[in-house]
Amino acid sequence: MTNLYTIGEVSRYMNISTKILRHYDHLNLLKPCYISPDTKYRYFSYDQLFIIDVIRYLNKTLLIPLEDIKNILDENKDYDKLLTFLESHKEQLDKKIAAIEYSKQLTDSMISDIKELKKSPKKIEIYEQYLMSRNFYYLELNTSIYDIDKYVNRHITNITNIDITEHNTMCLLFSLSEYMKTKNLNVKGFGVFSEKKIPQLKFKNLREGRYINQSFIYSEENTMSAINNITKYADIKNMKLDDTAFLVSKMVDLSVSSKYDYLMELQIMHHM
Template sequence: MTKLYSIGEVSRILNIPPKALRHYDEINLIKPSHIDADTRYRYYNYEQFFIIDVIRYLNKMLYVPLENIKKIMGENKENDKLLTLLESHREQLNQKIAELEYSKRITDGLIYDIKYREKYPEKIEIFEQYLMNRNLYYIELDISIYDIDKYVNRNTINTINIDNSESNVMCSIYSISEYEKSQKLQVKGFGIFSDKKVPGLKSKILLEGRYITQRFLYSEENCSAALRDLLRYAHTNNIKLDDTVYLVSKMVNISASSKYGYYMDLQIRHLI
């Protein structure tokens, strides 16, 4: 008589949770060779150990979904079908690897930022800087700065571009002329800087040139105050400014406990 093994015994021998074995049974991936009519206990024979081990390896080491393993382990072993399944799985793995590389790159940037700020603490100041062309991908808006969190967030735009080296930098857009008329800041757009095209978003090139910049600790009131400071600075120094204002910051600053812990740069380009 063939020796049978309970779920507990299979679990101990193959180092697999009983819950996993029950799930395999429920989805018809591998059924027990015998179920006791009275107790409904599941039992497996020794030959099934090999199959269970292969399933576990494909799922946990190669990350093949269980539904795909059902197809791979099925009776139809035609090479063309197996190749199609495995090639599709390889593409999924490549995508996952690329996403993990992207996450690692952003994490490296967060580590660098913290170390840099420890060495060179942020300063609330006005300064001038020369910036090269930047590609901004954004959604158009016309909302109060006080309402921006109701309409946009970091997931509003498709920021996951694994080839993009700049997508941890976000930017919102304002207009000087509108501010001077109403004394209120209206957000005209929100997006990210990207060296790769972001599908579904409008694009705008921030032209190369000198930008006057006010760095400040964020609040809606501080943003308005920073713009007033920049306009006074430009007037005092006889600087003609573009009408568009860019509020630039890191997408994530994990050392900040709220948005009011973010240092941001308000930037306006000189007009020649």
């Protein structure tokens, strides 16, 4: 059979697996030009080698899905339709590039954090710090700190936003007055700091001012102890505390193996 090639020959010539060629066939993207009625062997024509190369270029280089390639090859070459498709595909590529760039920024942040931790291990202590105004976007919750892992979703679409101010940082909210009254610590919100508005999330502006901070290794009991320590510290210093306490930590800390090894920082604003 002149100018006909078995699937094995095409695989060798084009450096493409027979599995992929069969997949093209399954999608009706590239059907063999001839199938032997006796042996059921698939045969491809010489001209189809060109089509295979085009398909591979569109899929591997331009990252166009095979299903879309089928539509492109099947349709008449209408410039308007082709332009519309390519513009839409470019928009999808831009989103993927943005997502990869965001992942790279988070990775850079993790690298910096681990290098800094190796150089200057964090101290477990109470200290005062002046913090600038921050915009906090969060999901409203009302659940026990012992159940928080049921509700915290680090990959929530609205929160994984490329413009967030503090990459790889998350924050939990607590009501100081509620805790002091009930001695039960309920998480009132979970979110991130961001200069850009994050739709569908509640907003709270953290005012510029002086905060009393307590750093500690996480546990539910240590969190309550930190609140107690800060309130005692404020009483001794005759300071008035805001009602909202903010528990700040890394979204992910690859230097530890358990959430009970995470370094946390409790922040409560105070007034003299």
